[in-house]
Amino acid sequence: ATKPKLFYFRGRGRMESIRWLLAAAGVEFEEEFIETTEQYEKLQKDGRLLFGQVPMIEIDGMVLAQTRAILSYLAAKYDLYGKDLKETVRINMYTDGTLDLMLMIALAAFKPPAEKEQDLALVVKRAKTRYFPAFEKILKDHGEDFLVGNKFSWADIQLLEAILMVEELDASVLSDFSLLKAFKTRISNIPTIKKFLQPGSQRQPPPDSHYVKVVRSILHF
Numbered sequence: 001a002t003k004p005k006l007f008y009f010r011g012r013g014r015m016e017s018i019r020w021l022l023a024a025a026g027v028e029f030e031e032e033f034i035e036t037t038e039q040y041e042k043l044q045k046d047g048r049l050l051f052g053q054v055p056m057i058e059i060d061g062m063v064l065a066q067t068r069a070i071l072s073y074l075a076a077k078y079d080l081y082g083k084d085l086k087e088t089v090r091i092n093m094y095t096d097g098t099l100d101l102m103l104m105i106a107l108a109a110f111k112p113p114a115e116k117e118q119d120l121a122l123v124v125k126r127a128k129t130r131y132f133p134a135f136e137k138i139l140k141d142h143g144e145d146f147l148v149g150n151k152f153s154w155a156d157i158q159l160l161e162a163i164l165m166v167e168e169l170d171a172s173v174l175s176d177f178s179l180l181k182a183f184k185t186r187i188s189n190i191p192t193i194k195k196f197l198q199p200g201s202q203r204q205p206p207p208d209s210h211y212v213k214v215v216r217s218i219l220h221f
């Protein structure tokens with residue numbers, strides 16, 4: 001069978017959570033990195049970008065857009081989406097939260113230095129006062145190894161991704177969250193994730209000025 005193919009810039013952005021979900025599910029995927037306006041405009045002209053936007057992924061004979069729609073499809077396809085609707089809605093709540101937090105980081109990369117610093121300080125504050133306390137409580141109340149139904153799900157994958165991303169901004173961010181520290185170790189040791197965390201995997205590095213320049217030049221903003 002042909003592997004899923006991802007179309008995005010050579011960076012994290014909105015595509016990184018899709019890379020994480022595929023990797024955690026043990027699914028090999030290919031990428032076409034959009035580095036020039038010509039590439040982007042060809043995809044648009046060929047009608048392959050629903051709303052003229054990326055992320056776009058080709059999978060199972062479909063051309064999919066919209067990050068959350070893609071993530072939901074993959075979670076369901078690889079049995080990472082709960083055993084019933086009540087578990088699925090919890091997974092959606094948790095992943096909407098971690099996606100909100102990660103998109104704050106992604107967008108900060110495009111701000112001028114002073115504003116970027118303020119935005120990233122706010123990300124760490126939100127993580128420490130809003131998001132991580134919520135997940136610490138969920139783990140405490142639930143008393144299981146995973147966030148939902150004591151089975152590994154998309155919610156666990158994305159929380160680990162968010163924890164690691166915030167730790168890149170402040171390495172001590174989990175100091176007050178002992179259950180999250182244990183969660184991080186546990187989920188990082190899941191073989192498919194452990195492999196994805198090794199150098200040389202398809203995981204993208206934090207956004208740098210080159211990446212910002214390329215995206216700006218392609219999207220003309």
Ligand SMILES: CCCCC[C@H]1O[C@@H](O)C[C@@H]1SC[C@H](NC(=O)CC[C@H](N)C(=O)O)C(=O)NCC(=O)O
Nearest residue numbers: 012013014052053054055066067068106109207219
């Ligand atoms: C470092 C991370 C990248 C930051 C920049 C990205 O975040 C977004 O704000 C823009 C890009 S991602 C690229 C952007 N894509 C989206 O905004 C998709 C939003 C959609 N709701 C989704 O979730 O997939 C894009 O194609 N824009 C062209 C344009 O709309 O005409």
